[in-house]
Amino acid sequence: MKFSFELIKKDSSARLGRATTPHGSFTTPVFMPVGTKGSVKGITPHELKEMGVEIILSNTYHLYLRPGHKLVKELGGLHGFMNWQGPILTDSGGFQVFSLCKLRKITEEGVQFSSHLDGTRYALTPESAIEIQEALGADIIMPLDECTPYPAGREYTVESMNLTHRWARRCKDAKTANGQALFGIVQGGMYEDLRKESARALVDMDFDGYSIGGLSVGEEKGLMKDMVAATVAHLPQDKPRYLMGVGTPEDLVYAVEMGVDMFDCVMPTRNARNGTLFTRFGKLVIKNAQYEKDPQPIDGECGCYTCRNFSRAYLRHLFMAGEMLAPRLNTIHNLYYYTSLMRQMRQAIGDGTFDEFKKQFHGQRQEAALLGD
Amino acid sequence: MKFSFELIKKDSSARLGRATTPHGSFTTPVFMPVGTKGSVKGITPHELKEMGVEIILSNTYHLYLRPGHKLVKELGGLHGFMNWQGPILTDSGGFQVFSLCKLRKITEEGVQFSSHLDGTRYALTPESAIEIQEALGADIIMPLDECTPYPAGREYTVESMNLTHRWARRCKDAKTANGQALFGIVQGGMYEDLRKESARALVDMDFDGYSIGGLSVGEEKGLMKDMVAATVAHLPQDKPRYLMGVGTPEDLVYAVEMGVDMFDCVMPTRNARNGTLFTRFGKLVIKNAQYEKDPQPIDGECGCYTCRNFSRAYLRHLFMAGEMLAPRLNTIHNLYYYTSLMRQMRQAIGDGTFDEFKKQFHGQRQEAALLGD
Numbered sequence: 033m034k035f036s037f038e039l040i041k042k043d044s045s046a047r048l049g050r051a052t053t054p055h056g057s058f059t060t061p062v063f064m065p066v067g068t069k070g071s072v073k074g075i076t077p078h079e080l081k082e083m084g085v086e087i088i089l090s091n092t093y094h095l096y097l098r099p100g101h102k103l104v105k106e107l108g109g110l111h112g113f114m115n116w117q118g119p120i121l122t123d124s125g126g127f128q129v130f131s132l133c134k135l136r137k138i139t140e141e142g143v144q145f146s147s148h149l150d151g152t153r154y155a156l157t158p159e160s161a162i163e164i165q166e167a168l169g170a171d172i173i174m175p176l177d178e179c180t181p182y183p184a185g186r187e188y189t190v191e192s193m194n195l196t197h198r199w200a201r202r203c204k205d206a207k208t209a210n211g212q213a214l215f216g217i218v219q220g221g222m223y224e225d226l227r228k229e230s231a232r233a234l235v236d237m238d239f240d241g242y243s244i245g246g247l248s249v250g251e252e253k254g255l256m257k258d259m260v261a262a263t264v265a266h267l268p269q270d271k272p273r274y275l276m277g278v279g280t281p282e283d284l285v286y287a288v289e290m291g292v293d294m295f296d297c298v299m300p301t302r303n304a305r306n307g308t309l310f311t312r313f314g315k316l317v318i319k320n321a322q323y324e325k326d327p328q329p330i331d332g333e334c335g336c337y338t339c340r341n342f343s344r345a346y347l348r349h350l351f352m353a354g355e356m357l358a359p360r361l362n363t364i365h366n367l368y369y370y371t372s373l374m375r376q377m378r379q380a381i382g383d384g385t386f387d388e389f390k391k392q393f394h395g396q397r398q399e400a401a402l403l404g405d
Numbered sequence: 406m407k408f409s410f411e412l413i414k415k416d417s418s419a420r421l422g423r424a425t426t427p428h429g430s431f432t433t434p435v436f437m438p439v440g441t442k443g444s445v446k447g448i449t450p451h452e453l454k455e456m457g458v459e460i461i462l463s464n465t466y467h468l469y470l471r472p473g474h475k476l477v478k479e480l481g482g483l484h485g486f487m488n489w490q491g492p493i494l495t496d497s498g499g500f501q502v503f504s505l506c507k508l509r510k511i512t513e514e515g516v517q518f519s520s521h522l523d524g525t526r527y528a529l530t531p532e533s534a535i536e537i538q539e540a541l542g543a544d545i546i547m548p549l550d551e552c553t554p555y556p557a558g559r560e561y562t563v564e565s566m567n568l569t570h571r572w573a574r575r576c577k578d579a580k581t582a583n584g585q586a587l588f589g590i591v592q593g594g595m596y597e598d599l600r601k602e603s604a605r606a607l608v609d610m611d612f613d614g615y616s617i618g619g620l621s622v623g624e625e626k627g628l629m630k631d632m633v634a635a636t637v638a639h640l641p642q643d644k645p646r647y648l649m650g651v652g653t654p655e656d657l658v659y660a661v662e663m664g665v666d667m668f669d670c671v672m673p674t675r676n677a678r679n680g681t682l683f684t685r686f687g688k689l690v691i692k693n694a695q696y697e698k699d700p701q702p703i704d705g706e707c708g709c710y711t712c713r714n715f716s717r718a719y720l721r722h723l724f725m726a727g728e729m730l731a732p733r734l735n736t737i738h739n740l741y742y743y744t745s746l747m748r749q750m751r752q753a754i755g756d757g758t759f760d761e762f763k764k765q766f767h768g769q770r771q772e773a774a775l776l777g778d
Contacts, residue, residue, distance in 0.1 A: 072720065074447075074729035076714075099697070107718050109698055115714050207655045324472070327480055341449075341488050345480050349443065349472045356447035359729060 035171065035213030035240050037272045041382055044193060045264075045291040048381040051241075051272055053119040053171035054211040055111060058086035060293035061377055063284065063370045066301060069094045070114045073301055074360040075367070077116040083336065083364065084371040087119040087171075089296040092164055093128030097147050097154070101167035109169030115248035119294070122170035124161045124203075124217075125278070127179050127245075138178065140195070166208065174243060175203030177217040182249040189221035196245075197233050203239060213240035215274060222255055224262040231266035243270040244292070248278045257286060264291045265348060281310060283372055285393055288377050289386065300370045304362035307351045312368040313400035316344075318362070323348045335366035337361075362378060371398070408544065408613050410645045414577055414755055418637075418664040424645055426492040427584040430482060431459035433645060433666035434750055436657065436743045437494060439674060442467045443487045445734040448740070456709065456737065457744040460492040460544075460667040465537055466501030470527070474540035482542030487766070490670040494669070495543035497534045497576075497590075500552050500618075500650070511551065531575035539581060539584070547616060548576030548679055548771035550590040555622040562594035570606050571743035577610055585665050586613035588647060594619060595628055599618030599637035604639035614645040617665070621651045626690040632658060637664045654683060654746055658729075661750050662759065673743045677735035680724045683742040689717075691735070696721045709741035710734075 033054045033199070041048040049060040065072045065080065068091045070079060080088065090110055095101060107113045110120055129136055133145035142157030158176045165173035172337035177196040180189050196219045207214055216234035222228030227240070234242060244263050247256050260275060267273050274294035275287050284295055300310060309316040311331045316323075318330075329339035338347070338361040380389035406425045414421040422433040438445045438453065441464045445453060453461065461511040463483055480486045483493055497578050499516070502509055506518035515530030531542060531549045538546040550569040554561050569592045580587055589607035593599030607615060619638050620629050634649060647667035648660050657668055673683060680691040684704045689696075691703075701722070702712035711720070723731035755763035 069726045070719075071726075071728045071730045074733060076710075076730070076734075078714075094726075098726055099718075103718070103722075104699060107716060113716075113719055113722075115719075155463055308476045325476060325479060338451075339575060341451075343480060343486075345476070346443075346486055346488070347470075348485075349476075353467075353471055354733060355442055355444045356729065357444045357449070360447060360733070361449075 034211055035339070037241065037270065039269055041384075043381040043384050043386040044289070046289050046377070046381045046386045047291055047293055048295055048378055049272065051119075053213070055117060055119045056086075058119055059378055061284075061288045061381075062086060062294055063373055063374045064089040064294065064296040065367050065370075066091070066296055066298045067114070067116075068298075070099070070110060072363075072367075073305065074356075074363055077114065079337075079364065081118070082366070084375060085118075085367065087121060088116060089121045089123065090114075090168070090170065091128060092161065092168065093125035093132070094124045095122075095168060096125055096164050101164040106170065109167075111169060118335055119172070120170040121172040122165050122168055122174065123276070124165070124174040124176045125156055126176045129156060129177050130181075138195075140198075142176065142199075154274050158199040159206040162203050162206040162214075166210065168177065168375070170212065172213045172215060172241070174215055175200045175217060176247055177219060179249070180219050180221045180246045182246075182251055184221050186221075186226075188222060189219075189223060193219045193221070193226055193230050194227050197230070200234060200239075203235060204239070214245045215239050215241040215272075217243040217245040217276070217339075218263050218267075219246045220259075220263075222251060222259060224258065227259055227262040228266050235266065235268060239271070241274060241294075242267050243274040243276050245276050247275065247326075250282075252326070253283075254305040256269065256283075257290070260287055260290055260292065263314065281370070284370075284373060285377070285390060287345055288381075289390065290400045300366035301363050304366040305359040307362065309362060309364050312396045314397050318348050318351050320348075330365055334365065334368065335372075336365050338365040338368075386397075388393070406525065407584055410614065410643065412642055414757075416754040416757050416759040417662070419662050419750070419754045420664055420666055421751055422645065424667055426491075428490060428492045428523070428544050429459075431492055432751055434657075434661045434747055435459055435667055435755075436747045437462040437667065438447060438740050439464070439669055439671045440487065440489075441671075442471070443483060445740075446678065446737075447729075447736055450487065452710075452737065453740070454491070456741045457748060458491075458740065460494060461489060462494045462496065463470070463487075463541070463543065464501060465495045465534065465541065465547075466498035468503070468541060469529075469537050470522055472497075474537040478540040482540075488493075492545070493543040494545040494667075495538050495541055495547065495740045496649070497538070497547040497549045498529055499549045503552050503554075504527060511568075513551065513571075515572075517518060520529040531572040532579040535576050535579040535587075539585065543585065544612070545586045545588060545589055548573045550592060550618055552622070553592050553594045553619045555595065555619075555624055557594050559596060562596060562599055566594070566599055566603050567593045568602070573607060573612075574610060577612070588612050588614040588616045588645075590616040590618040590649070591636050591638075591640075592602070593632075595624060595632060595634065597631065600632055600635040602630055604636050608639065608641060612644070613639045614647060614667075616647040616649050618649050618658070620648065621656075626656075629656075630663070630699050633660055633663055648762070654766075657743075657746060658750070658763060661754075662763065673739035674736050677739040678732040680731070680735065682735060682740050685769045687770050691717065691721050691724050693721075704740055707738065707741065707772065708745075709738045711738040711741075730757045741775075
């Protein structure tokens, strides 16, 4: 089965859609939990399914280094290896090379780098990034790109963007015919006109969807919003848009409002492991002394396994005692929160009430802030 | 509801029984997974239930220090706090004081010690050990005892045993009337006559059950067996016998054969975290290179969640990559193995075929050893 995307309904710029992949469909806007090394940390595929997760992301860089894409392919591809039967998206590995690796060298050909694990030299080219991702077998794959650093001057940004475009073309050419969808990644740094140029260049190449890269890299929220707007304006309505590595619940709400369809971020999972829990009213830091004897669940209206079964006091105890159950129960809650937030947004778009949803979303947070909660 | 124990059937010395507690019943012989700090590491109460666990053990020492027994009581006792609605057994804290704490001082009154967490001075007396365990609210509780060190001379062992007996009496006197069962702990080191003396002294005090303490402390297997035999011979048929902190699958089989009913040990859970998995054929060390590309489950005939869903290759990858899912999936397998082993033994005793069970149990291991598996 080939990848397809259907735009079901719009509410102003916000979009309700459905993507179909060889491993089933998912509805958008959607949040993809990150399973870096072929596992969403501490969580089984069945739990992901139970909490309403429809698609997950895994990192090519990490799987390439360990256990290796050939091994994964031999064991049934990523779906068989980790026993997740739903859609999977893999990134190209480029972002990790730029953020994790020392001694990296970018040439026209590709990027050379030292593994962050043991210093072994590796190379990644547009062609090998595709080869690796075809071996992993994800439903949606990404071309190798250079995530333009922030801040970057205009000259560097232009060069970097053009390299990303040439690499995108090579990835498209390298891709062998199969059911995997290949997205284009829009770069262009913090320059609105370059974002437009990048979007148009990639749209001309005709990808299955478009990723917005190079954001949430340290810039101010306002600047990020401007760049999302400057990109989205030049993307076609009939293809999915994916804002890479974003973000907070607030980010998801405004980006959905601007017409973004897909998101991934380590925030819900990483914060969970650090004891920071997301709720309707904002963040809750479970180690705080105020929760020591608190018999309430994290959120009395949350339907997640953690909230249905355990008190803040118990979760605080597990966290303070360094118990393995703490990150697990916290992750279940945070992913359920993110999944539910997306579901509520899909519902609101479908009902044509996204504006009301947004007011309620921000209202609950402001109210809690006023109460000092 | 008061604690009761019913001896259902004997097959030679092996016993099939049922214990009833305020939080439901469990069948014996039984293995109790250890939830040191109010959580079986990484595993939810629902998973324990699913894998057939009927009773768990939690450690008074750890909960006394953190979060404190008063907090646990306020939050519904250990059952409510950790949301495990089945039977719970707590130890007295004595063993941890002797194994974890420095600067400990034993007097007739009790034991003073420094917390292994921050050095804070605490004291535990027979009376306070009972008070703490009554606050925690376990279904079966233990008296404070001195776990006689190994090796120990006869004179020290006698003194230590007599102190344990005096403390046992004080614990019985301190216990307020409620549904909790209090067991007596037999000591006597590695001296058969002292084991007999200790068993008889405690039986004279009439406890709800009898624990065999001070074993698996470094002595040889043969010596341990002798001490179990020397103890069990002097315990009544109508009360449960609990061999504390034991042991390997092999230990469980011979101790059940000798008439022991209850066991606890960190072995299945701790070994799981270290990547050592129990199977019918012996231990499997998941990090071994031979499993790198192995598509088989840990044990093709095992019905646990891990074996039903994941390959050795994936489990090895998770372990090598330090993924949180590794200890969790490994723990599920090991606890399922232990739980199933006990179930098989109960079945065999009920059928009067314990001898055959034993032959098959050892046969599979020997065969595997011969094959070099």
